[in-house]
Amino acid sequence: MVLALALGNLALCAALFFFEHVDGRPAALSPWGWGRQYQAAGWLLLAIGAAGIMPEGLVFPVAYGLVFAGVAWEAGAQWERAGRPRWRRVVAPLLGLAIAAFVICNLIDPIGLRALAASLILGGFYLAAALALARGWKEASMLRRFMALSTALLALVVGARGALVLAAPGGWGWMSNDLLRQLHSGALYLLMVLGAFGWLLLGRERLQGELARMEVVDPLTDVPNRRGFFQALDPWMALARRPGQPTALVLFDLDQFKRINDGYGHPAGDVVLAELAAACKRQLRDSDLLGRLVGVEFAILLPRTSLEDAAMVAERMRAAIEAQRVKTERAMISLTASFGVTTLRADDSKVTLLARADEAMRAAKEKGRNRVELAAPAVLAEE
Numbered sequence: 001m002v003l004a005l006a007l008g009n010l011a012l013c014a015a016l017f018f019f020e021h022v023d024g025r026p027a028a029l030s031p032w033g034w035g036r037q038y039q040a041a042g043w044l045l046l047a048i049g050a051a052g053i054m055p056e057g058l059v060f061p062v063a064y065g066l067v068f069a070g071v072a073w074e075a076g077a078q079w080e081r082a083g084r085p086r087w088r089r090v091v092a093p094l095l096g097l098a099i100a101a102f103v104i105c106n107l108i109d110p111i112g113l114r115a116l117a118a119s120l121i122l123g124g125f126y127l128a129a130a131l132a133l134a135r136g137w138k139e140a141s142m143l144r145r146f147m148a149l150s151t152a153l154l155a156l157v158v159g160a161r162g163a164l165v166l167a168a169p170g171g172w173g174w175m176s177n178d179l180l181r182q183l184h185s186g187a188l189y190l191l192m193v194l195g196a197f198g199w200l201l202l203g204r205e206r207l208q209g210e211l212a213r214m215e216v217v218d219p220l221t222d223v224p225n226r227r228g229f230f231q232a233l234d235p236w237m238a239l240a241r242r243p244g245q246p247t248a249l250v251l252f253d254l255d256q257f258k259r260i261n262d263g264y265g266h267p268a269g270d271v272v273l274a275e276l277a278a279a280c281k282r283q284l285r286d287s288d289l290l291g292r293l294v295g296v297e298f299a300i301l302l303p304r305t306s307l308e309d310a311a312m313v314a315e316r317m318r319a320a321i322e323a324q325r326v327k328t329e330r331a332m333i334s335l336t337a338s339f340g341v342t343t344l345r346a347d348d349s350k351v352t353l354l355a356r357a358d359e360a361m362r363a364a365k366e367k368g369r370n371r372v373e374l375a376a377p378a379v380l381a382e383e
Contacts, residue, residue, distance in 0.1 A: 072128075
């Protein structure tokens with residue numbers, strides 16, 4: 001089983017190497033990949049020591065140290081993926097203490113205490129990986145929840161082996177030492193296979209999530225793009241056909257933005273758009289939605305907001321944009337924007353709604369820019 005663990009980890013390292021081989025150049029090996037290499041080397045040394053090729057007293061401390069480092073680095077990689085990039089500050093000291101404790105236990109009792117220390121250390125690091133997978137449980141996918149639960153369960157099996165061997169050397173009821181050893185080996189093997197497939201599947205799941213997000217979010221401003229904004233608009237269009245509080249739409253466009261790109265370059269224009277979106281979001285409620293429709297044209301959805309209140313929001317935002325100075329590498333850039341405001345109507349489609357708001361926005365530009373204009377009121381049928 002030890003040899004199978006060594007060869008299995010080596011095979012996984014080779015697969016990861018070729019998987020990350022991009023354009024003829026290998027990518028830097030990830031912490032997870034280094035962890036698998038350490039485990040492969042450690043298990044291989046243990047197999048050599050068990051075969052009597054080298055003295056156990058020399059091989060075992062080094063071999064177990066490598067295995068501990070590999071599992072610790074694998075757990076650290078999970079924490080890094082969970083949003084904790086400084087995991088080394090915690091893992092490295094714990095790893096040093098774990099190796100020191102193992103060496104002391106090995107010197108005191110090369111059989112009982114060594115098995116206890118090895119099992120508890122491995123189980124502890126695997127539990128740390130399970131905790132990283134369980135982080136953000138409510139938002140986690142079913143795959144990540146399964147990985148967290150199965151890793152925790154197998155880690156408990158690994159940790160229990162040493163404790164039971166020390167507490168009950170002759171076995172515990174129907175749980176003989178031979179059966180416990182088989183369960184321990186099986187748990188380590190399953191952790192190796194499950195960890196590898198889980199890492200790759202979770203990476204694929206994350207990539208799919210990022211691709212799906214890119215379809216509806218503008219990467220420059222981090223607000224919904226045209227498609228994402230219209231998707232959010234759909235349910236409010238349906239609610240507009242029912243009596244109740246109105247929902248407002250604000251359309252605005254930066255005035256003379258072309259001069260920024262022409263005068264300071266497109267990178268400066270990108271900085272301006274990103275700063276603009278951040279400033280606008282600070283003026284909105286959590287329920288409001290800012291979206292980038294195209295170029296420098298933005299839209300704001302204001303649920304349960306009347307036309308007059310929406311005009312006040314637009315005026316506040318116009319003043320904030322006018323007061324803002326965006327610092328770029330070449331200059332401090334000032335901005336203004338023209339706004340068109342309307343509310344959703346029962347007979348609206350997206351085309352008529354956007355056309356009405358756009359007409360009001362163009363009226364603001366024609367009247368001198370840097371102002372807010374309201375769309376014309378609906379014409380009553382009896383008129």
